[in-house]
Amino acid sequence: MTTAPVRTDLYAQVQHFYAHQMQALDGGRFEEYAATFTPGGSFQHSPGAEPAVGRAGIVHELVEFHKRFEGDPVQRRHWFNHIALEPQPDGSVRSTVYALVVTVRPGGKPEIAPSCVVHDVLEVDGEGVLLRSRLVTHDQMF
């Protein structure tokens, strides 16, 4: 195998997109996170979950999900690694990425779990990157 060369500018844009996107999520800026999806984009944070569709739906899903942390001063950080891109015939880009969730509570050590794989379909144009869909699979569930 020789890995097919990636467009250099595309690779940098996607890395930077993920950096801003995940800092928005971990900062609790859910509308900013939702706005990284296309208007009809879908977000499925685990294979068993119903996908949230559209930006309002994604914000709603995140608000619901984070109720479990009410009264729990938790800081979560989503780490990404090994972004593998595959351009698709329709012009979109499939992106497969490792993810680990780092969870910190006051006085505690970081917990690092779960280990996930993020399966994204990206739409890229001169304006930037948007997510058409995201499915997150968990390594615990195999």
Place this chain on the structure above:
Amino acid sequence: MTTAPVRTDLYAQVQHFYAHQMQALDGGRFEEYAATFTPGGSFQHSPGAEPAVGRAGIVHELVEFHKRFEGDPVQRRHWFNHIALEPQPDGSVRSTVYALVVTVRPGGKPEIAPSCVVHDVLEVDGEGVLLRSRLVTHDQMF
């Protein structure tokens, strides 16, 4: 949100700068680390600490800090993730980065703590990247 496109060459230079810089720090090459700052650069490794200013001051701070590891054959590795850049009006670049410190002792498993956010201001020109200032915040202290 569409993340503002990043200059591709800038993004690669900053990633590469961090790779060399942190390998220098973890290798105990403090003068090499200090030389990644501007001559008047400031380094504050936690919000409560007094910032070290200037390269000699940064080396001094690192030597002092590492006295805690005397007689302790520890290997530390500073991991970075999600480099988010924001060009500033004065030509500098603000860089916000996740960090985890991996600590290994002989016969032990890696300890991964603390979880931090690195807040850098970078000066970039045709010659390369230099750090004007670095403030590290810790997730435990919120």
Place this chain on the structure above:
Amino acid sequence: MTTAPVRTDLYAQVQHFYAHQMQALDGGRFEEYAATFTPGGSFQHSPGAEPAVGRAGIVHELVEFHKRFEGDPVQRRHWFNHIALEPQPDGSVRSTVYALVVTVRPGGKPEIAPSCVVHDVLEVDGEGVLLRSRLVTHDQMF
């Protein structure tokens, strides 16, 4: 120090090469992993091990190594960080990279060990990237 500027396209290609390569390894696609080496490439996964040489030899080494996981439904993920490149006089590129191995078993939390440093020599041309040699050192063994 000013880190020598890296060729932007080279840096993106190497990152992308590692992403595909490690997803192949962790997916158990050993022939795909071996094909990321030059025909006479060598792979030494720890300093004490005999290096495997050539693609067939590398596949054999991986099959042997993974026998320890027979009947053990383990998912491993090799994370990389801080890719530092140094072009060599003969046109090859030395690449020094941090690595952590994430190991997940059903119902368990990820174990993150060992912490390693990957020492690669890369051959790069218009076709892509190939590995001439890889030596992995472990932080536990110092």
